[in-house]
Amino acid sequence: MPAPIRILTAVPICDGHDSAINTINLEFIRHGIEVIYLGYHRSVGDIVRAALQEDVRAIGVSSYNGGHVEFFAEVVDLLRKRGASDIKVFGGGGGTITHDDAAAMKRKGVDTIFFAGTSLTEMVDYVRKNYGKPREKRPRPKSFDQELAHKLSEIEEAAGKSRKHRTSKIKHRTSKVIGFTGPGGAGKTTLIDELVLRFLNQNPKGRIAILSHDPSVIGEGALLGDRATMINSQDDRVFMRSMATRGQAGGLSPATHDCLALLAESNFDYVIIETVGTGQEAMPFQKNGIVDLTVLVMNPDYGSRLQLQKIVMLDLANIVVVNKSDLQRARTAHTEIEQRLEQNRRDQQLIDTVAKRHRDPGVDDLFDVISMVGRDRRAPRRRGRENL
Amino acid sequence: MSKLGQVVEAIEKYNKFVLDQVKRARTDEQFGRELLGRWNDIKAKTPVTHTPTGLPLPRLALPEIDEPGEIARYLFDEGLPGEFPFLNGAYREMYLEPVREIEAGSYGRKTSANGAKGKANGDGARPPEEPTRLFSGLMLAEDTNERFHYLTQHQRTQRLSTAFDGPTLYGIDSDADGVFGKVGEGGVAIDTVEDMVRLYDGFDLGSPNFSASMTISGPASIIMAMYIAAAKRRFGPKVVPKLRGTIQADIFKEVQAQNETIFPIEASLRFLTDMVEFTTHEMPRWYPISISGYHIGEAGSTPVQQAAYTLSNGFAYAEMFAARGIPVDQFGPRLSFFLDCGLDAEYIALARVSRRIWAIGMRDAFGAGPRGQLFKLHTQTSGRSLIAAEFKNNLTRTAAELMLAYMNATNSCHSNSADEPFTTPSEEWIRLAAHGQAILLEESGIFKHTMNMLSGSPGMKAVERAVEAAILDEFREIERLGGVLAAVEDRYQRSQIQNAAHRYEQQIYEGIRTIIGLNKYRNGEDDAPEIKLARTPRKKQQLQVDRLAKFKKTNADKAKRTLDKLVAVVDRGENCFPALLEAVEVCSLGQITGRLQEVVGRFRPMV
Numbered sequence: 005m006p007a008p009i010r011i012l013t014a015v016p017i018c019d020g021h022d023s024a025i026n027t028i029n030l031e032f033i034r035h036g037i038e039v040i041y042l043g044y045h046r047s048v049g050d051i052v053r054a055a056l057q058e059d060v061r062a063i064g065v066s067s068y069n070g071g072h073v074e075f076f077a078e079v080v081d082l083l084r085k086r087g088a089s090d091i092k093v094f095g096g097g098g099g100t101i102t103h104d105d106a107a108a109m110k111r112k113g114v115d116t117i118f119f120a121g122t123s124l125t126e127m128v129d130y131v132r133k134n135y136g137k138p139r140e141k142r143p144r145p146k147s148f149d150q151e152l153a154h155k156l157s158e159i160e161e162a163a164g165k166s167r168k169h170r171t172s173k174i175k176h177r178t179s180k181v182i183g184f185t186g187p188g189g190a191g192k193t194t195l196i197d198e199l200v201l202r203f204l205n206q207n208p209k210g211r212i213a214i215l216s217h218d219p220s221v222i223g224e225g226a227l228l229g230d231r232a233t234m235i236n237s238q239d240d241r242v243f244m245r246s247m248a249t250r251g252q253a254g255g256l257s258p259a260t261h262d263c264l265a266l267l268a269e270s271n272f273d274y275v276i277i278e279t280v281g282t283g284q285e286a287m288p289f290q291k292n293g294i295v296d297l298t299v300l301v302m303n304p305d306y307g308s309r310l311q312l313q314k315i316v317m318l319d320l321a322n323i324v325v326v327n328k329s330d331l332q333r334a335r336t337a338h339t340e341i342e343q344r345l346e347q348n349r350r351d352q353q354l355i356d357t358v359a360k361r362h363r364d365p366g367v368d369d370l371f372d373v374i375s376m377v378g379r380d381r382r383a384p385r386r387r388g389r390e391n392l
Numbered sequence: 393m394s395k396l397g398q399v400v401e402a403i404e405k406y407n408k409f410v411l412d413q414v415k416r417a418r419t420d421e422q423f424g425r426e427l428l429g430r431w432n433d434i435k436a437k438t439p440v441t442h443t444p445t446g447l448p449l450p451r452l453a454l455p456e457i458d459e460p461g462e463i464a465r466y467l468f469d470e471g472l473p474g475e476f477p478f479l480n481g482a483y484r485e486m487y488l489e490p491v492r493e494i495e496a497g498s499y500g501r502k503t504s505a506n507g508a509k510g511k512a513n514g515d516g517a518r519p520p521e522e523p524t525r526l527f528s529g530l531m532l533a534e535d536t537n538e539r540f541h542y543l544t545q546h547q548r549t550q551r552l553s554t555a556f557d558g559p560t561l562y563g564i565d566s567d568a569d570g571v572f573g574k575v576g577e578g579g580v581a582i583d584t585v586e587d588m589v590r591l592y593d594g595f596d597l598g599s600p601n602f603s604a605s606m607t608i609s610g611p612a613s614i615i616m617a618m619y620i621a622a623a624k625r626r627f628g629p630k631v632v633p634k635l636r637g638t639i640q641a642d643i644f645k646e647v648q649a650q651n652e653t654i655f656p657i658e659a660s661l662r663f664l665t666d667m668v669e670f671t672t673h674e675m676p677r678w679y680p681i682s683i684s685g686y687h688i689g690e691a692g693s694t695p696v697q698q699a700a701y702t703l704s705n706g707f708a709y710a711e712m713f714a715a716r717g718i719p720v721d722q723f724g725p726r727l728s729f730f731l732d733c734g735l736d737a738e739y740i741a742l743a744r745v746s747r748r749i750w751a752i753g754m755r756d757a758f759g760a761g762p763r764g765q766l767f768k769l770h771t772q773t774s775g776r777s778l779i780a781a782e783f784k785n786n787l788t789r790t791a792a793e794l795m796l797a798y799m800n801a802t803n804s805c806h807s808n809s810a811d812e813p814f815t816t817p818s819e820e821w822i823r824l825a826a827h828g829q830a831i832l833l834e835e836s837g838i839f840k841h842t843m844n845m846l847s848g849s850p851g852m853k854a855v856e857r858a859v860e861a862a863i864l865d866e867f868r869e870i871e872r873l874g875g876v877l878a879a880v881e882d883r884y885q886r887s888q889i890q891n892a893a894h895r896y897e898q899q900i901y902e903g904i905r906t907i908i909g910l911n912k913y914r915n916g917e918d919d920a921p922e923i924k925l926a927r928t929p930r931k932k933q934q935l936q937v938d939r940l941a942k943f944k945k946t947n948a949d950k951a952k953r954t955l956d957k958l959v960a961v962v963d964r965g966e967n968c969f970p971a972l973l974e975a976v977e978v979c980s981l982g983q984i985t986g987r988l989q990e991v992v993g994r995f996r997p998m999v
Contacts, residue, residue: 017558021651023890027893027897044997045562069578070578071573075573100815102815102920120813121910123901194996197996229999232997360881362659
């Protein structure tokens with residue numbers, strides 16, 4: 005089976021009309037397409053950066069607020085400038101885009117515009133037909149990020165054919181790798197984005213990579229929507245890649261290990277890996293000797309106290325975060341988890357956060373703890389390796 | 393229990409009260425006699441009017457009942473127009489022609505010395521307002537100003553309605569990265585108080601004949617401060633209590649549907665409440681919020697969801713304002729509503745039911761007096777129902793929606809242009825849309841002779857019962873989730889709306905929902921109006937960027953100081969509106985939102 009088509013969808017800056025794109029996204033994933041959704045009110049720079057990093061086949065832009073002729077043209081131009089003309093651009097805007105507009109947009113390099121009344125099936129067919137063929141020879145990457153993105157695509161495509169692409173031995177490890185896992189809805193994505201904000205503020209030149217996972221729907225595509233909520237991570241100093249699990253259980257993708265290995269030797273200060281929402285028995289980083297530090301993000305609503313005994317990651321994580329600690333249940337959760345961790349007699353940390361709150365002191369604490377690991381990096385990593 | 397839970401209880405209790413009154417009227421003879429007496433008295437006092445063809449009609453039509461139980465049911469369950477619980481209308485006479493004019497047989501000028509002038513309004517201080525309030529905003533402030541003067545040149549009263557461009561709606565400056573092409577597109581570009589001065593130049597902002605409406609929510613409090621600052625620059629500080637108008641400022645619906653939110657929800661609500669506290673105290677004639685279901689409907693909700701979320705948002709705002717210590721009789725009358733009207737059966741009575749729920753909730757759960765119970769409604773016909781294919785059918789769609797809107801006794805109405813699916817409406821189609829209203833209200837005899845002309849049919853009653861029950865179910869669900877704010881943060885309303893939107897599209901696709909010209913009776917021809925695109929020239933966009941740069945340069949030092957002061961106030965948790973009033977004198981919109989976002993954060997979109 006060929007690898008799923010990866011496309012990026014977004015709504016332009018100063019435009020909040022996301023009703024059409026939400027419907028279209030769902031239709032795409034129902035037909036086996038992987039959609040990286042960037043959200044609404046997105047600048048040309050954000051869209052092109054994301055498309056480049058995600059190395060998608062095409063960008064679908066849904067515009068209902070006017071200025072589309074200029075906006076689409078700017079997307080095409082910036083792609084060209086960045087050496088990514090092989091990423092195609094298509095879109096629509098109901099009746100707001102006239103036939104004359106569409107003709108002008110096509111002259112400027114847009115593949116196609118769907119007019120009002122186009123059926124969802126027609127759109128799916130168009131994407132499959134035009135962006136589904138294997139890529140021809142890639143253009144030479146024009147930037148470090150683009151080269152990295154191309155290599156990640158090669159790894160992902162190779163994993164799809166169940167060929168080992170590369171050895172997982174890391175030659176020159178240059179980044180600290182932090183793994184985030186935990187049940188769905190615990191707030192991992194928001195928490196990571198808040199940590200990224202602190203990192204960017206405190207390290208004016210530092211760079212960070214994020215490998216984010218979302219589940220593939222069985223027999224279908226995947227909606228990779230983390231970027232839409234990660235407002236602080238849309239930055240030139242952040243390299244982000246969204247991966248679908250493509251049928252693998254356990255919270256990661258068949259290509260994760262190799263992708264992570266590549267990122268870990270690519271000169272980022274930190275590489276953050278986020279699993280999909282996991283179940284009690286999951287231990288996603290067990291086989292990935294690359295992860296230096298694991299963070300388990302918990303929701304205070306985990307059920308009865310007995311449930312805690314079954315969560316394997318509570319034995320393995322270096323840091324346990326109780327997020328949403330503003331909820332009523334959070335104090336009980338803290339006490340119960342604290343007791344559970346004491347059984348382990350290991351040096352594990354328990355931190356309460358409210359990631360959705362701006363300048364949350366708990367997130368500050370977590371950031372400090374993670375930064376400390378950097379100070380004497382070698383020791384904890386060596387020690388941790390058996391466990392992680 | 394949040395206030396919403398109390399509202400549900402209040403409605404249930406009131407419905408039971410109605411049934412009790414019906415029973416009492418049938419068993420308690422004296423009570424029954426009193427009701428019958430009152431009923432006959434109402435009928436006797438209702439004036440009779442004559443249509444142009446000479447047909448005599450009562451100015452208020454009432455059901456033909458003479459049994460005390462049924463009379464009790466009518467009076468308590470529905471109420472007369474202008475009487476609690478306001479099912480039949482917020483005011484007594486709504487669209488009726490003034491009495492004497494009709495009796496005098498003159499249909500043209502209202503200036504004849506018959507005393508009608510000023511009376512219909514109930515406010516002797518100012519002339520009756522035309523219902524016209526055309527939404528406009530284009531290019532730069534001076535261009536919109538010119539359009540405002542053009543639109544109001546023949547009007548007694550000047551009612552402006554301001555549309556802002558994308559960058560302004562998102563609280564960013566015209567010189568922000570990547571927004572150049574959007575400057576002045578789809579609305580007016582406002583960056584500074586100087587733009588605000590230009591925007592309303594030549595209008596007497598303190599006059600009782602003037603009112604300004606501003607459709608903006610995310611940065612509403614900053615724009616409100618700019619408006620006040622601009623008014624003070626032109627007319628001095630004494631103008632502030634005289635300012636009349638509306639600012640949308642509806643944060644909940646932005647988060648639920650329209651996506652123009654720039655601060656996190658709690659911070660947005662705090663800035664809103666700061667503003668409301670200021671305006672209810674200092675500007676008693678200002679409407680500081682327009683609680684809007686229109687955008688919820690347009691985003692794809694069902695009609696019941698639209699009404700339920702709008703009303704519950706309204707009750708949540710009322711709860712917030714009351715918690716701040718603003719008296720309910722001060723803020724209650726300053727709340728107004730905005731609903732969508734489409735073609736689904738619910739719209740036959742959606743606004744009627746909403747008016748009743750609001751009145752009972754405000755009276756019984758919030759203790760509001762009569763003025764605070766009124767659900768003052770602006771309706772717009774559904775933009776979503778209009779389609780590009782065979783677009784002239786849109787005229788019929790809008791006409792039918794207008795009919796429904798007036799059957800619901802809306803206080804004002806905007807009818808969409810048939811060319812809306814394509815572009816900002818052109819003059820030709822705007823005229824047709826506006827005249828659609830005039831034909832219904834002024835030309836036809838449907839609404840001008842008799843109140844209740846089409847109220848209370850068995851079908852309408854059935855819709856009312858079903859819609860009210862469904863709205864209350866939604867309230868219960870929101871209450872179960874911990875109230876409006878908790879439900880919003882849980883994405884409850886948002887997910888429900890998206891789900892409904894998806895179902896709607898699916899129904900069209902499967903042909904379950906008929907759309908003429910799209911999935912039925914297609915003629916296959918692609919007709920489109922000739923569109924003259926109103927684009928903002930680059931030269932103008934550059935002018936805006938240049939003068940913004942000059943403003944920033946001139947005020948650089950002062951800007952830093954006032955912004956420091958502003959964030960200190962925000963950090964201390966005090967009402968920051970006075971500090972905003974100072975800040976807008978020397979800072980641009982983008983400078984203020986940018987600095988505030990450093991303190992309170994940015995809104996994280998919900999997907």
